[in-house]
Amino acid sequence: MVAKAQRLPVPPPQDSVAASEVSLYRNLLKIKDEHALRDLGISFYDAETTVQWSYNADAWFHAASTMKLAVLLGVFREVDRGELALDAPVHVRNRFTSIVNQEAFMLDLGRDADPDVYGHLGKTLSVKELAYWMITKSSNLATNLLVDVIGIPTIQLALDELEIHGIKVLRGVEDQRAFAAGLNNEVTAHGLLKMLRLIAEGTAYSQEACDEMLDILLDQQYRSGIPAGLPKAARVAHKTGNISTVHHDAGIVYLEGRKPYVLVILTQFPAEQGRGTAVAEVSRDIFNTLAGVVYES
Amino acid sequence: MNHDEAEPGLKVVDAFDLDDELRSLLKPGELLRDELGRRHRLPRYFYEIPSHEIALNMRLTSHFAMNELVLNDLREAPRLQQWPRYIPCAVRILANYLEQFRAAAGASVHIAVNGGYRSPSHKHSQYASAHMWGTAADVYRIGSTILKTRDAIEKYNEIAEDVSDEIRVLPYGHDVGKNADDHVHLDLGYVTLVPREISEDRMEQPQEHRPRFAFEERRRKERRAVVAADSET
Numbered sequence A: 001m002v003a004k005a006q007r008l009p010v011p012p013p014q015d016s017v018a019a020s021e022v023s024l025y026r027n028l029l030k031i032k033d034e035h036a037l038r039d040l041g042i043s044f045y046d047a048e049t050t051v052q053w054s055y056n057a058d059a060w061f062h063a064a065s066t067m068k069l070a071v072l073l074g075v076f077r078e079v080d081r082g083e084l085a086l087d088a089p090v091h092v093r094n095r096f097t098s099i100v101n102q103e104a105f106m107l108d109l110g111r112d113a114d115p116d117v118y119g120h121l122g123k124t125l126s127v128k129e130l131a132y133w134m135i136t137k138s139s140n141l142a143t144n145l146l147v148d149v150i151g152i153p154t155i156q157l158a159l160d161e162l163e164i165h166g167i168k169v170l171r172g173v174e175d176q177r178a179f180a181a182g183l184n185n186e187v188t189a190h191g192l193l194k195m196l197r198l199i200a201e202g203t204a205y206s207q208e209a210c211d212e213m214l215d216i217l218l219d220q221q222y223r224s225g226i227p228a229g230l231p232k233a234a235r236v237a238h239k240t241g242n243i244s245t246v247h248h249d250a251g252i253v254y255l256e257g258r259k260p261y262v263l264v265i266l267t268q269f270p271a272e273q274g275r276g277t278a279v280a281e282v283s284r285d286i287f288n289t290l291a292g293v294v295y296e297s
Numbered sequence B: 001m002n003h004d005e006a007e008p009g010l011k012v013v014d015a016f017d018l019d020d021e022l023r024s025l026l027k028p029g030e031l032l033r034d035e036l037g038r039r040h041r042l043p044r045y046f047y048e049i050p051s052h053e054i055a056l057n058m059r060l061t062s063h064f065a066m067n068e069l070v071l072n073d074l075r076e077a078p079r080l081q082q083w084p085r086y087i088p089c090a091v092r093i094l095a096n097y098l099e100q101f102r103a104a105a106g107a108s109v110h111i112a113v114n115g116g117y118r119s120p121s122h123k124h125s126q127y128a129s130a131h132m133w134g135t136a137a138d139v140y141r142i143g144s145t146i147l148k149t150r151d152a153i154e155k156y157n158e159i160a161e162d163v164s165d166e167i168r169v170l171p172y173g174h175d176v177g178k179n180a181d182d183h184v185h186l187d188l189g190y191v192t193l194v195p196r197e198i199s200e201d202r203m204e205q206p207q208e209h210r211p212r213f214a215f216e217e218r219r220r221k222e223r224r225a226v227v228a229a230d231s232e233t
């Protein structure tokens, strides 16, 4: 995809918003249909135009790795309260406790699967390093180590305090016992949008905390979701979430010369089908609608 | 020995002489229950380790440096993560057994973070465990073998038990404190060491002149050598 322009125009005139919404809606249904999605949830907020838009945004989806955003928030809650230091060392250990019967479990990984974290087994990584790998490389080991440090109740408390109602965190990742018992983390598009908006606006704890979180999110290394639908110059602070039947992306999109927009795209598809490019296509359609120009594909 | 010694060895402290915060965290002489309800008296005499650098360079035996046995993460009380740090004197005895274990295993022995001394204020210190006496070690890797399977753990458990009847290991299993599934735990029990320079007639009144002691003079030189073999990352 080649962008004709990377600078978005000034806010579109109000009378065009309704028309573009209709065409956006039509496009989304087409994408949903073409990719045979079981479910699609979208939430969008543009800080430049204050336009908000959503589709099925209160539907609950399996969170997959988007739950790591909530862990990040919980970590910064503790940092903000002085309960936790970003440079505090954490023992890197592959041993966790299931929320079901307190049974022990290990993540199925080796040095190759998660070298940045697993390579430090038996030693320490700082809270900040773990947060970084948890987000940028979606490290499950880093996630569970941080969940262990701050605790699930703290994460839920952080969400409740900031009135983020569309994120439910019950457990860490790869807790197979809990999965079998149907205990999963869930998100809605609105829930993730609310959280990212607070970070984008600098109101989650402090500007400093938000800047730290943004720095981490901007270094995201999985870019097949929202960024794949954008011009190369776009900077995206985001977190993806993939398991066998879901592909999500939730992020803050920074384009030159304008305020950012926040976009959450949640997709669920049949297991036999495999992940497609629906998230990137939705991202592109939304970008195009905002820009008011059509890009060659 | 006097206090102005240019290159002092490790100072031995009676934990009753430490400030209130340290005393409340180290709990010298307090009785603590183990998982079976038996009570054990926590150690009172500690080595004071002034800095990280000294911990890294201070060898207890030829392959074990002090640092490995005081390495904790954020689960240790914040004050106890600052320098100087304190470690029960009995750690010397542990190090000698670890050295023998290393020889019997035929490979380098790597102690995990939180796997050496843990204070009674450490978040993992629910019940009395030899870790609070400085007489236990959690080994997560031997040579290049990461100890995470039943086979590996049982193999090295056996080797450790054969080193000495004093060594107890935890069997492979998933109950924290009763057994282990990602390390070999070995310990000597609730051993305390009273340095020979200490007079035990003193109760809990702080002494006016704190004695400063080293390990035996003759071993000093060896201890200050930079640790090589077991300190690779």
Ligand SMILES: [Zn+2]
Residues within 6 Å of the ligand: B131, B136, B137, B138, B185, B186
């Ligand atoms: Zn142990």
